[in-house]
Amino acid sequence: MPEPTLLAVIDMxxxxxxxxxxxxxxxxxxxxxxxxxxxxxxxxTTVFTRFVAPAEPAGSWxxxxxxxxxxxxxxxxQLWEVVPELADLADRTVSAPxxxxxxxxxxxxxxxxxxxxxxxxxxxxxxxxALEAADAGAEVVVIEEACAGxxxxxxxxxxxxxxxxxxxxxxxxxxxxxxxxxxGS
Numbered sequence: 001m002p003e004p005t006l007l008a009v010i011d012m013x014x015x016x017x018x019x020x021x022x023x024x025x026x027x028x029x030x031x032x033x034x035x036x037x038x039x040x041x042x043x044x045t046t047v048f049t050r051f052v053a054p055a056e057p058a059g060s061w062x063x064x065x066x067x068x069x070x071x072x073x074x075x076x077x078q079l080w081e082v083v084p085e086l087a088d089l090a091d092r093t094v095s096a097p098x099x100x101x102x103x104x105x106x107x108x109x110x111x112x113x114x115x116x117x118x119x120x121x122x123x124x125x126x127x128x129x130a131l132e133a134a135d136a137g138a139e140v141v142v143i144e145e146a147c148a149g150x151x152x153x154x155x156x157x158x159x160x161x162x163x164x165x166x167x168x169x170x171x172x173x174x175x176x177x178x179x180x181x182x183x184g185s
Contacts, residue, residue: 002107002108002109002110002111002113003045003108003109003110003113004109004110004113004114005042005045005113005114005115005116005180005181006045006046006047006105006108006109006113006114006115006116007038007039007042007045007046007047007116007117007118007181008046008047008048008049008101008105008115008116008117008118008119008129009035009038009039009046009047009048009049009086009089009090009118009119010049010101010117010118010119010120010125010126010129011049011050011051011101011119011120011121011125012028012031012032012035012048012082012083012086012119012120013050013051013079013080013081013082013083014078014079014080014081014082014083015051015071015079015080016028016120016121017029017083018079021079022068022070023068023071025120025121025148025149025150026148026150026151027148027149027152027155028120028148030148031118031119031120031145031146031147031148032083032085032086034118034143034145034146034174035086035118035119035146036085036086036089037174037178038116038118038143038146038174038177038178038181039086039089040089041178041181042116042181043181044092045181046089046092047092047093047094047105047108048082048086048089048090048092048093048094049093049094049095049096049101049104049105049119049125049129050075050080050081050082050093050094050095050096051080051095051096051097051098051099051125052075052080052095052096052097053065053071053072053073053074053075053080053097054097057072061097075095080095094108098128099124099125099128099129100125100128100129100131100132101125101129102129102132102133102136102138103132105129105133106133106136106138109138111137112137112138112139113138113139114138114139114140114141114180115129115130115133115138115139115140115141116141116142116143116177116180117129117130117140117141117142117143117147118142118143118146118147118177119146119147120147120148120149121147121148121149121150121155122142122147122148122149122154122155122158122159123149123150123154123155123157123158124149124150126142126147126158127158127161127162130142130162130165130169131162131165131169134165134168134169139168139170140162140165140168140169140170141169141170141171141172141176141177141180142159142162142169142170142171142172143172143173143174143176143177144159144171144172144173144174145173145174146174146177147159159171
């Protein structure tokens with residue numbers, strides 16, 4: 001049954017956390033605790049997303065994976081797993097070979113419902129998901145302290161860009177985001 005409010009934890013995976021990964025998000029570790037707090041508070045209305053490589057890249061993805069061939073691994077590869085610090089909360093997980101996860105999340109949210117986003121990276125998968133969801137009519141809320149970007153500059157710019165979409169997309173504090181888990185908020 002679709003939820004009126006859904007917390008989507010975007011791509012908190014090994015490939016973005018590990019120090020030797022070419023896709024490492026430098027402040028990944030800084031957002032694990034806020035993400036855990038959100039997922040615990042939202043409980044069963046939480047879904048984790050995973051970015052995975054396609055079996056066969058097509059279109060512009062061919063050039064992308066030519067640049068990043070290490071990532072052409074099957075969906076069950078260790079690099080695509082949710083990090084151990086959050087894996088116990090990832091009972092509900094959806095995967096996609098795209099930056100935006102809206103196509104996978106749309107069926108889990110009531111029409112016109114609220115999608116709360118956190119995770120990585122602010123300047124790629126969080127941004128892509130937020131904008132596509134807002135275009136589809138979902139109310140989108142991004143939790144600033146629970147997102148990390150490729151660097152501080154692009155993280156800040158991505159938040160500023162999403163904030164330009166207000167009231168379709170709102171960027172809020174962790175405390176404001178936690179309050180959204182309460183019925184009627």
